[in-house]
Amino acid sequence: MMSNEAKSLCKGCDEQFITSNEQIERILAKPSMQNPETIVPDHIYNERLAKCKDCAHLWQKETCLLCGCFVRISAKFKSKSCPDIKNKQWDALTST
Numbered sequence: 001m002m003s004n005e006a007k008s009l010c011k012g013c014d015e016q017f018i019t020s021n022e023q024i025e026r027i028l029a030k031p032s033m034q035n036p037e038t039i040v041p042d043h044i045y046n047e048r049l050a051k052c053k054d055c056a057h058l059w060q061k062e063t064c065l066l067c068g069c070f071v072r073i074s075a076k077f078k079s080k081s082c083p084d085i086k087n088k089q090w091d092a093l094t095s096t
Contacts, residue, residue, distance in 0.1 A: 024070055038078055039076050039077065045076055051082070052071045052089065058071065064083060075090075
């Protein structure tokens with residue numbers, strides 16, 4: 001069960017909306033998550049995740065507290081960027 005403090009940290013999270021690691025892995029394994037036209041190369045993906053790993057806005061190693069996204073999913077997309085206006089973690093990374 002999630003504490004009241006944890007609920008207040010997550011944008012609209014409720015126990016019914018908790019996503020498991022297995023669910024995230026299933027999403028990442030979908031063919032659409034392998035499309036090089038929309039997905040960053042693995043080295044960029046890994047760099048993005050490394051930047052997020054030490055971020056103060058990362059909650060439970062999965063969720064960005066600024067935008068509510070699952071970081072391991074958002075970090076895959078070329079069209080996504082770090083939502084931290086003051087410290088855009090992904091801006092220095094290229095998409096090639």
